[in-house]
Amino acid sequence: MDRRELAAFLRSRRERISPADVGLPTGPRRRTPGLRREEAAQLAFISTEYYTRLEQARGPHPSREVLAGLARALRLSDAERDHLHHLAGVPPGPPPGPSREVRQSVLDLLRRLPQAAAIVTSATFEVIAWNDLAAALMEDFSALAPRDRNLVRKVFLGPAPQGRRLYGVSDADGFARASARQLRATAARYPDDPEVTRLVDELLSGSAEFARLWASHDVCAEPTLRKTFQHPLVGPVTVNCDALDLRDRDQRVVIYTATPGSPSEEALRLLSVFGTQRMDVPG
Known part of the structure; x- marks a missing residue:
């Protein structure tokens, strides 16, 4: 030592x-x-x-x-x-929990996608990196504490005004089901990580919906290829969803793009101008 x-x-x-x-x-x-x-x-x-x-x-x-x-x-x-x-004189073992370290090349990739909203999520659905358009489309993650950037916590425990569950996305209920299944698989990969355990316990005690999904023991989730955000400033924004798995970090890059020439592409262009300056508009 x-x-x-x-x-x-x-x-x-x-x-x-x-x-x-x-x-x-x-x-x-x-x-x-x-x-x-x-x-x-x-x-x-x-x-x-x-x-x-x-x-x-x-x-x-x-x-x-x-x-x-x-x-x-x-x-x-x-x-x-x-x-x-x-x-400390103690040989390192396997990673104790999901990694939050995002490779610099991935951060550079996010910045090089000016017409696409992109985020990186950890194995527990915490948003750990994002570009400016993602912040404008979803919310200003830099203004949140890390625990409040967690999408599975947000979908099950966050406030859900009429039609605005999880940023008003059209697949909010489907995301809830998929995230519960994927979180069960994450818990199996990191059985000794206290943060994963606390997150699961918090969701089980705070959400009857999550408890029901957790009890099913399902671990397979279907990918979402398209969804619509109900944005408070520009209205509905329909995007294609592509997810890239970073297996060495147990992370995922999620990229949202609009069909060229569509009203949603114009909406994303407007959001790139607005940024997060008026994200306090009530939903």
């Missing part, structure tokens, strides 16, 4: 994370760059004293459970998680 290198690595990873990245308030008196030690400890489910001792290079040998908590709390990439394990 290399205590000094481990301490420096933990401190550097903590200082790069903003409170907003993990859904915490920034506050006017924050002097520490990134997260405070007590915040990192809370997110890792360990005591502040224990975390402080690790950053001061005088902590005990951390267990695999502690290292998994630190990796989640500090939002480490797969490579960083492995490095953390090596510094």
Whole structure:
């Protein structure tokens, strides 16, 4: 165990994370760059004293459970998680939970699709990357805490005004069924991940519809090839849906495109101009 290198690595990873990245308030008196030690400890489910001792290079040998908590709390990439394990003298095992790290080439791809709305979702349906048109079509994900970017949580537990369930998409009920099935498969792939377990427990206790679908034990879902968004500014927007699986990250790139020359193509063009500046218009 290399205590000094481990301490420096933990401190550097903590200082790069903003409170907003993990859904915490920034506050006017924050002097520490990134997260405070007590915040990192809370997110890792360990005591502040224990975390402080690790950053001061005088902590005990951390267990695999502690290292998994630190990796989640500090939002480490797969490579960083492995490095953390090596510094602690514990050989890295398989990824403990769904990856949130999006390859730079995929982020570049999203930006190169100006006429298409595109998002990247994790294995738990959290929107982890998006382009400007997707934010205009759906919502400004940058203004949300990570937990509020989760589409399966939104479809089952979010507010659903008349005709506006999950952005008013025409296949909201179908998405609910498909997401429940895919989440069951995700839970089987990551049986020890507490975030997956908490998400499933929250959905089971908060949604009778999800509980019914979960009890069916179905894991196969039919792809959606076309859907219509009911947008509060430009009205109905019908798009083709194409999903690209990133199997090495257990992620999915979802691309929405309108038929050339259609009213929906013009609607997307208008949304690219509006951006998210008026996304507070009531639905």
